[in-house]
Amino acid sequence: xKPVIEVExxxxxxxxxxxxxxLSFSVFPGEIFGFxxxxxAGKTTAIxxxxxxxxxxxxxxxxxxxxxxxxxxxxxxxIGYMSQKFSLYEDLTINENFQFYxxxxxxxxxxxxxRTAALLSRLxxxxxxxxxxxxxxxxxxxxxxxxxxxxxxxxxxxxxxxxGGVDPITRRQFWELIYEQAxxxxxxxxxxxYMDEAEYCGRVSIMVDGRIEALDTPEQLKKQFxxxxxxxxxxxxxxxxx
Amino acid sequence: MKxxxxxxxxxxxxxxxxxxILFGMPVAQVLLFGFAITNEINHASIAVLDRAKDSKSxxxxxxxxxxxxxxxxxxLDHSTEIEKAFQSGKVKEVVVIPADFEKTLALGQPTAVxxxxxxxxxxxxxxxxxxxxxILMDFAAxxxxxxxxxxxxxxxxxLYNPELKGVFMFVPGTITILLMLVSAMMTSISIAREKEMGxxxxxxxxxxxxxxxxxxxxxxxxxxxxxxxxxxxxxAYTIFEMPINGSLLLLLAETLLFILMxxxxxxxxxxxxxxxxxxxxxxxxxxxxxxxxxxxFVFPVENMPDPLQWLSHLMPSKWFIIIVKSIxxxxxxxxxxxxxxxxxxxxxVFFVLLSIKNxxxxxxxx
Numbered sequence: 131x132k133p134v135i136e137v138e139x140x141x142x143x144x145x146x147x148x149x150x151x152x153l154s155f156s157v158f159p160g161e162i163f164g165f166x167x168x169x170x171a172g173k174t175t176a177i178x179x180x181x182x183x184x185x186x187x188x189x190x191x192x193x194x195x196x197x198x199x200x201x202x203x204x205x206x207x208x209i210g211y212m213s214q215k216f217s218l219y220e221d222l223t224i225n226e227n228f229q230f231y232x233x234x235x236x237x238x239x240x241x242x243x244x245r246t247a248a249l250l251s252r253l254x255x256x257x258x259x260x261x262x263x264x265x266x267x268x269x270x271x272x273x274x275x276x277x278x279x280x281x282x283x284x285x286x287x288x289x290x291x292x293x294g295g296v297d298p299i300t301r302r303q304f305w306e307l308i309y310e311q312a313x314x315x316x317x318x319x320x321x322x323x324y325m326d327e328a329e330y331c332g333r334v335s336i337m338v339d340g341r342i343e344a345l346d347t348p349e350q351l352k353k354q355f356x357x358x359x360x361x362x363x364x365x366x367x368x369x370x371x372x
Numbered sequence: 373m374k375x376x377x378x379x380x381x382x383x384x385x386x387x388x389x390x391x392x393i394l395f396g397m398p399v400a401q402v403l404l405f406g407f408a409i410t411n412e413i414n415h416a417s418i419a420v421l422d423r424a425k426d427s428k429s430x431x432x433x434x435x436x437x438x439x440x441x442x443x444x445x446x447x448l449d450h451s452t453e454i455e456k457a458f459q460s461g462k463v464k465e466v467v468v469i470p471a472d473f474e475k476t477l478a479l480g481q482p483t484a485v486x487x488x489x490x491x492x493x494x495x496x497x498x499x500x501x502x503x504x505x506x507i508l509m510d511f512a513a514x515x516x517x518x519x520x521x522x523x524x525x526x527x528x529x530x531l532y533n534p535e536l537k538g539v540f541m542f543v544p545g546t547i548t549i550l551l552m553l554v555s556a557m558m559t560s561i562s563i564a565r566e567k568e569m570g571x572x573x574x575x576x577x578x579x580x581x582x583x584x585x586x587x588x589x590x591x592x593x594x595x596x597x598x599x600x601x602x603x604x605x606x607x608a609y610t611i612f613e614m615p616i617n618g619s620l621l622l623l624l625a626e627t628l629l630f631i632l633m634x635x636x637x638x639x640x641x642x643x644x645x646x647x648x649x650x651x652x653x654x655x656x657x658x659x660x661x662x663x664x665x666x667x668x669f670v671f672p673v674e675n676m677p678d679p680l681q682w683l684s685h686l687m688p689s690k691w692f693i694i695i696v697k698s699i700x701x702x703x704x705x706x707x708x709x710x711x712x713x714x715x716x717x718x719x720x721v722f723f724v725l726l727s728i729k730n731x732x733x734x735x736x737x738x
Contacts, residue, residue, distance in 0.1 A: 181577045203579060211577040215570025221386045222379065233375025234578045262386075288577075 132195075134159050134285055134317045135180065140189035142175050149175040151340040152189065159285070162308065162318040164328050167337030168368050173321050176337075177288055180319070182206050194285040207235070210279035214291035218263055218275050224250070225259045228278060235282035242281075249277040252310075269300030273307060280311055287311070289320040293327065305330050325361040334360070336367050343367050376580075376588030383562065384592060390558070398550050398600045402607050405542035416500050417445040418465040419457045424473035428515075432469065432485075435511055441503050458490050465489050465500050477515050532701040543608040544696035545669035547601055548689045551627070552663050554597045555634035556641065557655035563589055563642035564651035582731060590635050597631045617703030623696070626713065630692045633716050636723035637688075643730035663689040688719050 133156035142150040149172045157163045167173045178184045180193050182202030191198040194208040218227045225246065232242035250256045253273055263271060272292065279287055289308075293301045305327065312318050320331065328334050328348060335345040344351055344367060348360055355363045384390050418436070422429050436442050445463050448454060457463040468486035470476075476483040487504055489497040533540045566572040566589075575585050605623075608614040616623065637659060645651040664670060666680065667689040673681055684690050691712040698704040706713070 183576060206577060206579045209577070211574055213570050213573050215573070217570045217574045219379070219383070219571060220569070222382055226379070226382060230375050230379045231574075231578075234575070234580050236579070 131158050136192045138190040140191050141187045143187045148340050160312050160315045162312050162332045164331030164334035165321045171337040172340040208285045210284035210287040212275050212279040212289050212292050214294040220264045223260050223262050231278045245281050286317040291321055328360040377591050380592045394596050398603050401546050402604050405546050406612050415443045416464050417443045419446040419448050419463045421448040421468045423471040424469050426474040428474035429469045544693045547604050548692050550600055551597050552634050552659055555631050556638035556659050559593050559638035560641035560651040560655055561648050564645050564648045568647045601627045616700050618699035623699045626695050633688055633720035636720045639727040640723045643727050688716050691715050
C-alpha cells in the first residue's frame, strides 16, 4: 500500500536551533498515527510543515501525494485540521459553521447540505442545528469541530491535541468517532498528552528534542522498553540521558 | 469568498456591542459635537454696572442683548457687587459703563467701557470678551459716523464659514475619528479575535489564500465605514446645513481612500497583537488618541510645540481633515489637494507592505 504521508530526513532549523532533526516516517491510508512528544519537542513545527504552512529546511516530505515544497495548495485541499483550541465560531449556529467551512473548501450548497445532515445525524445532533454554538456543551463542540474538519472528505486529518480539557467519557466518545472515520479510509494524524489515548493508536511515534526516538505499535513499544503502559514508555524516553 | 463575507456580516449583526459602535456612535457623535460641544457663545450670562444710566448706555445694553449672544443676569448698582456676582458663579462677564457716557460721546471725546471676565475658564472668557468687544466696536463706529469720520475702519469677512459655526470644524473631525474607529479598530479587533479563538489557524490551513482571508475580513468594514461616512455627511447637510461646495464624487473617493488607509493600519495592528484586548488598547493609544489630539481637530496644530507639529504631519487624519474641509467648505478641486491625497496613499501602501511582511514572518517563526 502506498503511504499517504511520507517523510524522509526532514530538517527544520530556526537559525541555530534545530526544531526537527531529520525525521523519517510513513503513514498509511486509514491508519491512526499517534504523534507524541513533550511540549517543545518539535511536534507543532512538524505538523505545520505537513499542513503546508511552512517549508522545511531540507529533506523530503509529501502529503496525500503532494510535495510540501511545491504543492502546498493541493495539500491544503486534501487535509483536515482540528486544533487544541476550539475552532468553530461561537456566535454562529451549527448550521452556519458547517456552511462557512464547507464554503471555504469550495463545496457546493447542495453537497454542504447533504453532508451536514449526514454528519449531524451521526452525532444524533440534527435537531440542534440552529443552535448558536455558545450554548452547546464543550464535549459536543469538540465532536462538531471534528465533523467540520472531515466535511470536505480529506485524505488525512490532523488532530492537534483534540481532547484537551474534555472529560473522560466524552474523550471516549470522541475516539469512537475517530475510529469510525478511520474505518472509512481517512488517515488520522493525532497528537495527544493523554497516554491512554496513545494506546488507542495503530502506531505511535515519540519525539524527544526534535528527533523521533521510537516508532512502533503500542504493543511493540511496551515490549521494547519492558514496561506495562505507554505512560512508562513515554517517561522512560523523555527522561533518558542525552 | 462570498461565504466568508456572509460569515463576517453575521458576526457583526449578532454582536450588540459591535452594532452599537457601528451605528449608534456616528449619530451620537455628530449630534454631540454639533449641539453640545461647541465653542460658540450662546446666551452667556452677563451683568451690567451702569454708572451713566442715560439713553446711550441703555442703547448699548440693548445692542448687547439684541445680539443673542448674551443674557442679562443682573443689573449692578455698586462696584462692590461685582465680586459677589462672580462668586455666585452665575455671571461670566461684567460690563461697566462709565458715568456721563452720553455726554462724553456727544463731545466726541474718548471714553472707556470696562469688561471684567471670569477667567477660571480662559477659553470662554476670551471668547466672551472678544464677542463683547466686537459689539462695542460696532457701537462706537456708529457713534463716530454720526459726528465725524473715523480715520481707519476694519471690516472683517469670515470666508468659508461666515457664521463661524463650530460644527463645520467638527464634522470633518468626526468623520475622521469614526472612520478610524470603525475601519482600523474594528478590523484589528476582529482579526485578533480569530487568532485568539484559534479559528485563524484553521483558516490558514484551509485552501484560502492569505489575501482572501484578509479581504473577507476587511470587506464588511469597508461597507460599514462608507455607510457611516454617508450618514454623517447627510446629517451635516440636513441638520447643520453644512454646505458641500466641492465635488461630491471627489469627496466620496477621498473618503474611500482614507478608509483603505485606516484598514491597512488596522491590519498592521492585528499582525502585532494576538488578543482582542491588545488590539483594542493599541488602536486606542496608537490611533484614536493621536487622531483626536494631534490632527488639529480639537487643538490647532499651529499652536503646538515644534516636535508635536512634526509628529502631527505623520497623522493621516490631519491630512484627511484638510481634504474634507477643502472640498466641503472651500469647494476646491483635486488640483489643490493632490499632495494630501498622495500622503494618505503613501501611508496606506506603507502599512499594507508592513503588514504583509509581519504576516510572513509570523508564519515562518511559529
